[in-house]
Amino acid sequence: MKRTHIFIGLVAFALLVFASITATLAAPGNIPFLQSTSETEPNNSFDEADEVGMPDPGYIIGEVYNTPVTETLDYFVMDTTVGYKYQANLTIDSPQGLNLKMVLWNGNRQCMDTSSSSSSSTSLSWTASYTSHYIRVEAVTISTSTLKTANYRLDVFERAEPTDTPEPTNTLSPNPWDEYEPNDSLGEPSDDASIGATLENLNFWPYEAYTEEEANAIEDVDVFRVWCKPGHTCRAKAAVTTGVDTMVKVYADDATDPSEPTIVENDDYGETLGSQVTWQSSASGDGYYKIWIENLDRSPRQSTGQTYNLTLIDLVATPTPTPTPGPSPTPGPGINPKSDSCEDNLDFAHACVIPANQSQTFNFVPPYGGVDNDYFKIWVKPGL
Structure with a gap:
């Protein structure tokens, strides 16, 4: 131009x-x-x-x-x-x-x-x-x-080709699994449960499942290792909310496979979908057991609700049956009823386990007379 x-x-x-x-x-x-x-x-x-x-x-x-x-x-x-x-x-x-x-x-x-x-x-x-x-x-x-x-x-x-934007996922925050994960097998139990404690808001959301799709593709179980004082009778009770139907099993401490024999197990207790088991700790054993909890409710997992509480109780020593026939033995003085609930924790071998996040009261009333020494044991999670 x-x-x-x-x-x-x-x-x-x-x-x-x-x-x-x-x-x-x-x-x-x-x-x-x-x-x-x-x-x-x-x-x-x-x-x-x-x-x-x-x-x-x-x-x-x-x-x-x-x-x-x-x-x-x-x-x-x-x-x-x-x-x-x-x-x-x-x-x-x-x-x-x-x-x-x-x-x-x-x-x-x-x-x-x-x-x-x-x-x-x-x-x-x-x-x-x-x-x-x-x-x-x-x-x-x-x-x-x-x-x-x-x-x-x-x-x-x-123009440069745009970088593909990944499809958004409904990643949940904070993490929806409970604080005791991972504890998904007999070989990987949580050591944070103690007799005398109640663990609240447990759930069956799998560890490191960040979406509901991932959570429903994996079956989660909870396993805890507990100490029940030798000779005592202990109880584990699971109280559930909607979406949870527990099965509780107690295994020996050396169990590694869920197909091994259980000491005791229970599905539904009373008229609820919760569970309750009671077992006696061997007087000759070290007192350790594994508690396995699974959910029989197959409804889809949700990031809220669907929880249960696990309560562990020491029912104190199981009385020795009175032998028959023959004359009844002369009853001994027995344990002093004023002694605290952790007796007889007189040495390291009989140390009483103190649950985490709890405050308890003890005394120095001798259970059988004489001098009272109290030994206690606490669990510390690795890395804390």
Whole structure:
């Protein structure tokens, strides 16, 4: 679109300054300048379209007028890859307020899209459906009376494919499993349960299951290792809420497989879905047992509710049966009823286990007379 004007030198100077400014803005730091070129006239039709070098980044400097009609249009053509994304930016220097716009055409010269008009900047983006596309830069207002010109810079470039955004998951926070996890097998019991304690808000949400979908794909059980004083009778009771139907089993301390014989087990106690078991700690053993709790309710797991409380009780020493026949033995004095509940904890071997997070009261009343020594044992979770 070359025209002869007496002020052509001034226009050329302005164009040079515009190109220098835009190139500088496009090349921050030590990034090389984008390769630039100027439009080649005539480029007023599809057949005369200037080629845009793709995919190498670059820009074209051009100029349009608002009259005559042939000088209001500039055509450009570029090679494209089908399925790739492209963008065209038009930066405009229009002191006289002449608005420009872009029109996009496919390789069959069919119109695809039109940008907004502006005297400063506008853009277009598209996904290539042909191996070539055309862009036409045109003046919006055509006049035969007042001559206006506008310089522009046309940038066309291939856009990077967006990074796939992972599908959102309903990750639950805080963690929905109970604080005693992981305790999912006889080989991995929790040592945090003690006779005389009640563990509250236990649940059957699997350890490290962060969604309901994950939780319902895994069956969770709870296993605790407890100490019941040798010779005493102990009880474990599970009180449940909706969605929980417990089965409680007591195993020997050396049990490693749930198929091994149980000492005692119970499904439903009374008219509830909770469970209760009672067993006698062997007088000759070390007093350790494993309590296995599973849920027979197969309804979907939920992150709230569906809990149970586990209460562990020492029923004190089991009385020795009176032998028959024969005369009844003379009863001895027995344990002093004023002694505390942990007697007889007279040495390390008979130390009484103190439950975590509880406050209890003891005394120095000798259980059988003489001097009273009290020994206690506490469990400390590894890492704490």
